[in-house]
Amino acid sequence: MEKLLVEGGKALYGDVAVSGAKNAALPLLAATLLTPGRHVLGNVPDLRDTRTFLRLMEDLGVTHERQGDTVTIDATEVRDAEASYDLVKTMRASVLVLGPLLARRGRARVSLPGGCAIGARPINFHLAGFEKLGVACRLEHGYVDAEVPGRMRGGCVYFDIPSVTGTENLLMAAVLADGVTIIKNAAREPEVGNLIDMLNGMGAQIRGKDSDRLTITGVKSLRPANCRIIPDRIEAGTYLLAIAASGGEGRVTNCQPAHFASLLAKMRQAGFGIQEGGDCVAVRQPLVNAGAPPGWGAADIKTLPFPGYPTDLQAQFMALMTLSNGISVITETIFENRFMHVAELQRLGADIRIDGRSCVVRGQGVKALTGAKVMATDLRASSSLVIAALAARGRSEISRIYHLERGYERLVEKLTALGATVGKENE
Numbered sequence: 530m531e532k533l534l535v536e537g538g539k540a541l542y543g544d545v546a547v548s549g550a551k552n553a554a555l556p557l558l559a560a561t562l563l564t565p566g567r568h569v570l571g572n573v574p575d576l577r578d579t580r581t582f583l584r585l586m587e588d589l590g591v592t593h594e595r596q597g598d599t600v601t602i603d604a605t606e607v608r609d610a611e612a613s614y615d616l617v618k619t620m621r622a623s624v625l626v627l628g629p630l631l632a633r634r635g636r637a638r639v640s641l642p643g644g645c646a647i648g649a650r651p652i653n654f655h656l657a658g659f660e661k662l663g664v665a666c667r668l669e670h671g672y673v674d675a676e677v678p679g680r681m682r683g684g685c686v687y688f689d690i691p692s693v694t695g696t697e698n699l700l701m702a703a704v705l706a707d708g709v710t711i712i713k714n715a716a717r718e719p720e721v722g723n724l725i726d727m728l729n730g731m732g733a734q735i736r737g738k739d740s741d742r743l744t745i746t747g748v749k750s751l752r753p754a755n756c757r758i759i760p761d762r763i764e765a766g767t768y769l770l771a772i773a774a775s776g777g778e779g780r781v782t783n784c785q786p787a788h789f790a791s792l793l794a795k796m797r798q799a800g801f802g803i804q805e806g807g808d809c810v811a812v813r814q815p816l817v818n819a820g821a822p823p824g825w826g827a828a829d830i831k832t833l834p835f836p837g838y839p840t841d842l843q844a845q846f847m848a849l850m851t852l853s854n855g856i857s858v859i860t861e862t863i864f865e866n867r868f869m870h871v872a873e874l875q876r877l878g879a880d881i882r883i884d885g886r887s888c889v890v891r892g893q894g895v896k897a898l899t900g901a902k903v904m905a906t907d908l909r910a911s912s913s914l915v916i917a918a919l920a921a922r923g924r925s926e927i928s929r930i931y932h933l934e935r936g937y938e939r940l941v942e943k944l945t946a947l948g949a950t951v952g953k954e955n956e
């Protein structure tokens with residue numbers, strides 16, 4: 530296992546380009562299972578999760594070729610194989626093969642994911658939705674066995690909570706069903722929109738993009754896709770927060786600022802200068818008023834489905850708030866156990882108290898944190914530790930960085946280009 534070494538206390542300056550979105554790449558890769566032929570996907574990030582997903586697709590008989598960030602997928606053959614527990618436990622998004630496999634082969638067998646570091650994360654909404662389309666789902670020996678005699682038929686699906694991968698799975702199942710499917714209280718995340726664009730480009734008929742009501746009129750067949758993955762809004766936000774917390778200034782490029790407008794609003798509220806321009810965002814340190822301490826103010830956040838503040842940027846914003854000149858309340862409403870980073874941030878000197886689903890963060894000013902040994906627990910928790918370690922005085926060691934490699938492409942290279950002193954070492 531590798532660990533990340535960070536020599537903190539250096540302000541970051543410069544430009545950093547954002548890669549394709551992990552959480553868009555995974556459903557778009559899954560959607561290529563829908564129809565035979567050669568599909569071309571652009572801006573596919575080379576991450577542990579995308580590699581794992583492509584391995585799962587290989588098990589299903591689908592081959593691929595990568596040239597730069599373009600991945601060509603040959604989905605001519607799709608075998609009757611299962612997504613095993615060994616694979617699904619390393620990447621829950623494997624459940625995204627359920628929808629397209631049911632649409633293409635009428636059958637799918639996928640291991641039930643089980644809980645993970647951030648919460649229980651059930652897939653009951655996915656299964657209840659499939660059942661509305663005529664699928665019989667059985668749970669046996671830890672596996673979901675889903676089968677539909679003939680083609681699926683359109684139905685009306687309502688999500689109690691807008692589920693991102695639930696919406697994506699149902700979309701992929703419904704595009705080839707007989708008749709019309711309506712998804713109510715659908716997730717509106719940009720990654721869902723990217724999938725809708727890809728499916729419509731393949732000949733699907735989906736209306737209601739960016740709204741919470743999607744209408745899918747089933748079609749008889751689809752053609753291979755040619756689509757580009759949207760920029761990763763969570764990666765963009767993470768770098769913006771890293772630059773800000775380090776006391777530096779810079780730009781995040783190749784991104785879509787509208788996709789993380791909630792973060793930009795909160796950074797402005799904390800006093801940062803945020804300038805949006807086409808596909809980039811620049812961040813400047815707050816102006817210091819005479820007599821006031823240097824640094825930034827506090828802002829509260831509450832995580833919500835899009836367009837609310839994203840849960841995937843909660844931990845990173847908390848890292849910034851540990852260094853503010855005020856008190857911030859951070860409320861997590863999406864996942865029940867997404868404060869694993871708190872104890873690690875405390876090791877760096879942060880003053881945070883957990884109170885149920887909220888954290889009270891007492892900012893202690895820009896120089897508050899000091900380097901320490903900490904442990905990464907999940908992907909986004911790890912990136913908050915990187916932000917805190919970059920801002921902390923002295924050396925930090927972050928162990929178990931395989932979590933980071935799941936979702937941040939060329940992290941060390943990108944941070945080094947911004948002037949950070951970071952490196953990997955074997956534990």
Ligand code: EPU
Pocket residue numbers: 552555622648649650651652653654655656690691692693694695716840841862863864908909936
């Ligand atoms: N939920 C259920 N039952 C379900 C599905 C969801 O109760 O069948 C609940 C969840 O427990 C949660 C809420 O609904 O409380 C929303 O969960 P959602 O289904 O939207 O999450 P997801 O689709 O499993 C995706 C991202 C996550 C991101 C969440 C929320 C992918 C591959 N994963 O997960 O990304 O946090 O949406 O935005 O798209 C990450 O990248 O680090 C990550 C965890």
